[in-house]
Amino acid sequence: MTPLSILLIGLAMSTDAFAAAVGKGVAMRRPRLSEALRAGLIFGAIEAVTPLIGWLLGTAAARYITAWDHWIAFTVLALLGLHMLWNGLRPDSADDRAPRHHGFWSLAATGLGTSIDAMAVGVSLAFLDAPIVLVAAVIGLCTLAMVTTGVMLGRVLGTLAGKRAEIAGGAIMIAVGAAILYEHLSGAA
Incomplete structure (x- = not known):
């Protein structure tokens, strides 16, 4: 594998996380750079x-992982997106106007949802004798x-558009999940 192909794989694997991070940044309302870096570290660690894990599972589990990865990613991202839509559509209370901090588990669930495809990539890399580490x-x-940038971009969008941006962020999360599902189902046909 060339350095360019490794970089392209890295960028391709991080695009789903970027889209989800924009939605998270919107939902966080005015996240600080430290919060964006925290989200980036959580997503990055999971994505790495x-x-x-996929590489370790190798050929023995490849058919099981690739058979379900798109459904797992779609379900996690759709549920998180629906939650964001619900938050965006419900009336504001005094507590809702304060900036929100997203906990570790919320960020980790989103990161896992966007990184399931990286596990399948790891399985395929086991066959290529690639430098997996x-x-x-x-x-x-x-x-x-990408996630740090996405959260900060979501901050700008959230400030400009308010609850509409959170609704859009939820829709983006659902769309990312649907795109993952569509890509896998259409590729399998």
């Missing part, structure tokens, strides 16, 4: 670990950068 590190670093 999943191809390693290097590839996983690049995927993690690309995701860190």
Whole structure:
């Protein structure tokens, strides 16, 4: 594998996380850079670990992982997106106008939902004799950068559009999940 192909894999694996991070940034309302970096670290660590897990599972479990990865990603992202839509559509209370902090588990669930496909990539890399640790590190670093940027971009969108941006963020999360599902189902046909 060339350095360029490794970088392209890293960028490709982080695009779902970027879209989800924009939605998270909207929902967080005015996140600070430290919160964006925290989200980036959580997403990046998960995104780096999943191809390693996939690589370890190798050929024995490949058909089971690839048979369900798109459904798992779709379900997690759709549920998170629906929750964001619900928050965006319900009337404001005094507590809702304060900035929200997203906990570790919320960020980790979103990160896992966007990284299931990286596990399948890890399985395929087991057949290519690829430098899996290097590839996983690049995927993690690309995701860190993309998610941090996405959360901060979501901050700008949230400030400009308010609850409409949270509704849009929820729709984006659902769309990302649906795109993952569509991509896998259409590729399998």
